[in-house]
Amino acid sequence: MLRIGVLGCGRIGRMHAANIAAHPRTTLAGVYDVNRAAADDVAKALGVPALDSAEAMFASGIDAVLIATATDTHVAYIEQAIEAGKAVLCEKPIDLDLGRVNRCAANVRGTKLPIMIGFVRRFDPGHRAVRAAIQNGDIGELHQVIVTSRDPGMAPAAYIEVSGGIFRDMTIHDFDLARFMLGEEPVEVFATGARLVDPELMERTGDWDTVTVVLKTASGKQAIINNSRRAVYGYDQRVEAFGSAGMAISENRRAHGARIYGEGFTDKAEPYLHFFIERYQEAFNAEIDAFVDAVERGEAPAVGFEDGRLALVLAEAAMKSIAERRVVATSEIG
Amino acid sequence: MLRIGVLGCGRIGRMHAANIAAHPRTTLAGVYDVNRAAADDVAKALGVPALDSAEAMFASGIDAVLIATATDTHVAYIEQAIEAGKAVLCEKPIDLDLGRVNRCAANVRGTKLPIMIGFVRRFDPGHRAVRAAIQNGDIGELHQVIVTSRDPGMAPAAYIEVSGGIFRDMTIHDFDLARFMLGEEPVEVFATGARLVDPELMERTGDWDTVTVVLKTASGKQAIINNSRRAVYGYDQRVEAFGSAGMAISENRRAHGARIYGEGFTDKAEPYLHFFIERYQEAFNAEIDAFVDAVERGEAPAVGFEDGRLALVLAEAAMKSIAERRVVATSEIG
């Protein structure tokens, strides 16, 4: 049983803590949050101690730490964890500042400890089946990837204001998923977008709520990402991989299979699983499994620090592309 | 080009006349209806003569006749056609009276002229694909067949009153389809039903509007038929064949593939193709093709007189079963 401490008791930290507590291969050793009440609440619910500080956490007898704190604290906690000899599973993005990420990369270079980044979608069974179809050759040579990712509703303004913008906050998952599917690094990025869901908030924060991104690899493979901050019919999460010998699609999922037929319509289904905690439930558990594997086997994690960094490079390229209305080469970015 | 005359210019006769006129392998030679105005109307629309009598039709230079008149005239027309040396394509049912059908069978025995019965569903591409899956061994040994057939709305009272009852009017198609799929003769029939759509009309006519029939063959294969005279979501036409190595289903069909997603629902589709003329459009054309094949090659038609008779035997068995609340052996029926 891997003993894991959780830093950060917000929505996602709380979910991870519960998953770790229930996981057959892990023990939740304790939790910490800068907001003591939040930590106490989780600690009580799961029957584990709430620690007084991140330092206390690192000093405790844990094997690994899951970092789910505010984004701007990730880098420092990663470095402290590595120094303390703890394996790391860190939520995305590593940081909003690519320079800081690069410096962190330099600081932790050489460690044998796994540093895994929480790109949970790689562990979704449907998305994995698409990846497997690519790798098994079931669809031949890959030509195009389409990632559709739409949130069920706009995040609160307070969240948007510190999110770093849609590309680093939301699309970053899709950048990683595109890289996962492509199996090659994108060399060109084109992004465009608009302020259609909440124009006032987007205008004020300089952000976009409806974006399209096209990535291209050196061999010509194309990945198309489309994002919206609000899909009223639910959390829309699809991946399509098209190749020389076929296509593989990971469709949306619902809580059950009921369909209604009535006067003037047929086959009406309920909304999609809402929201990421429900939609990616198996994925979050499989992510922990993969993390435990990496720690126990001393292997590179399934999603490493460099994956986190490269997704951020794509996000920066997209930001530059949309700002300068031009195609951006990833080589232009750090 | 096979020269075909059409007897009967009601809804289905009119459709057949138009199909024959447009078919690449047939010519519409003329039409006849006891209602002269109806015949004139079709004749004018399709640019063919309206004949004065069925006798005139048989005496004209036609190769074949399509019989789409009132059910109680079918037998006489079949016999006249055969005597006149014309091939026959006759709408279902042959007659409501099995005794009359048996006598007709005796009268036409020995003819080399094709007598084909219009069980159009055998020619539906989806249903045929299910049959092919059975015959190709794709689903192994066949175990169970489920035929779902629900009309989009109750027929007019005047129609119901002379229809011969649901089993001989509507289920007769499903009896034939079950036989087509089973590839063996049912030996036992169980039928049950209720008066739920239009209880008053059903009570008055002694008919049923919501029925379930179970057929069993000597080897134990089972076919389940469920019928309703009214499905508000449209014309529901499905076939499921289940076997030792898999299952084949012929699903319902719509006019196009649009789906709508909104607040609280996903994947809503339009109603099914309405009604048999639209739903079985390809099938009606393929039926004519099969008829032309039989005539030109001098072969037994794909659906022969005996098929029409055996479907009627099942209908009679079902009527007996529902009346006597017991399982009826087909051997008990003529």
Add this chain to the structure above:
Amino acid sequence: MLRIGVLGCGRIGRMHAANIAAHPRTTLAGVYDVNRAAADDVAKALGVPALDSAEAMFASGIDAVLIATATDTHVAYIEQAIEAGKAVLCEKPIDLDLGRVNRCAANVRGTKLPIMIGFVRRFDPGHRAVRAAIQNGDIGELHQVIVTSRDPGMAPAAYIEVSGGIFRDMTIHDFDLARFMLGEEPVEVFATGARLVDPELMERTGDWDTVTVVLKTASGKQAIINNSRRAVYGYDQRVEAFGSAGMAISENRRAHGARIYGEGFTDKAEPYLHFFIERYQEAFNAEIDAFVDAVERGEAPAVGFEDGRLALVLAEAAMKSIAERRVVATSEIG
């Protein structure tokens, strides 16, 4: 937290024990099995005591007992539990012998303690959505119900030999589901079947592996059940409810939404969730929730002893129907 002891540590008892241990509203107090090693194994995995006897379990400070032992021990354990003042959640069927069930009913009559029967399918979210559509009037007056239930593979011969036959072992779930959907008691039962999956085993045990059952209520509503002991494409679990204003269907479910397209085919999906532990995972948890509700509120459980008894009445009627090749009135059965 309701303290529950589990009697029986076979496949299903083991699953229940784990569910109870993980459930937010229950505590697993201990386990017992006539096979000590099986009990020890579960006890160790879940960190609870393995008790020496059922008596010891009833004497311990539990609030309730879950009975998942061999069918022929259910009745005695129910009676002991009630005498000991423990609420009961008992796996289906109550017993293979309806007389014994009736005597048990008499013995426990008057208890205020909930006795719930484990007809888990009532708690499946898809099936519940169909029921809700019926109750909300979304599909108008109910006319027909079709329950398709096919196991992914024949159970071991040793299991079949003591199962009590397909109607009491497998169809019993469908009888309950049909009653749940119909909202009225069936008054007539017709069953037919064959030995197509494993003829030798079926012949030897006098059992059937491929059956069709038709139930009819006094008002004419019809329920059709079709069962097979082996569907090679997976565990096939569907419910269709057809009414005067529409239809509701609970479709099969898969582990994820991937689809493959290749040369000569489109839309190929993976097999269904395999087997009942995966397919009805949420349902098993919701069943525990409903049980806790009943105990805490002192209310009649969602599925009571009489529901268990009436499903068995339908099973007996089906057995009589298939044996005597006739329609059986439920009033003929105890």
Add this chain to the structure above:
Amino acid sequence: MLRIGVLGCGRIGRMHAANIAAHPRTTLAGVYDVNRAAADDVAKALGVPALDSAEAMFASGIDAVLIATATDTHVAYIEQAIEAGKAVLCEKPIDLDLGRVNRCAANVRGTKLPIMIGFVRRFDPGHRAVRAAIQNGDIGELHQVIVTSRDPGMAPAAYIEVSGGIFRDMTIHDFDLARFMLGEEPVEVFATGARLVDPELMERTGDWDTVTVVLKTASGKQAIINNSRRAVYGYDQRVEAFGSAGMAISENRRAHGARIYGEGFTDKAEPYLHFFIERYQEAFNAEIDAFVDAVERGEAPAVGFEDGRLALVLAEAAMKSIAERRVVATSEIG
């Protein structure tokens, strides 16, 4: 009955001729092709005269002409037809040279005769249902459109060589469909692509076989087009419209609704309708209907010359974008 002459008896001209001959509101007056044998062949099959020249066609008593000749003859025939007082239905593209199209526009300016361009996809019932959902407000304000269009196989090299390249030959349909859905003119075009299906042929012709195009309107609406010259699973034709209140999708279509289930898979369907003649059969007929409407009512056609020109502007912008690896404003193009 509108009397229509057909110029061009290649695959698509032949299809149009047959459709016109069978259409209830049109008469096929005659056909012409530079290849006399091709014209004779169609003329014989449909029982109409083969004319000696386009001039003879214009001089005959036709009301309208359908132009399905080689692309570089379209402009001259349009001008001759207008001069001769004939309404025009012209296949896409109008010409490969935008300058020529602009001059033709000037030459025919002021005519009251309908000049309709054959963007058939606008008439597809599924695509139309998506458009209707947009216009009815069913999906709120439109935000994103995704058009997927993949041919079932690479066209012959001889065809590709004179096609004008993928954007003017194939994507041109999608440009029109995007404009049809967007209801606003795109102001920015980004295109990227690769040579993945037939690299040698593409290299030689300077063409692309796998492309992605992103269009943006002034209000920020985005349209994504993805094309491939070869999808082994069939002709892939989908449209997705996403808006503030929902989504509408036009799914692919198959010849029938059969599904196969077997060991290790479920829900396998047959390939899509192959090819445009089958897939857009209703659309081709509805196109003729719309043309007859325009002529009879003296109204502007549903798809006018300017629509043909604007699709070509988008094609040119895409060509410039891919060549110069930058975003191109449509205002940069003629």
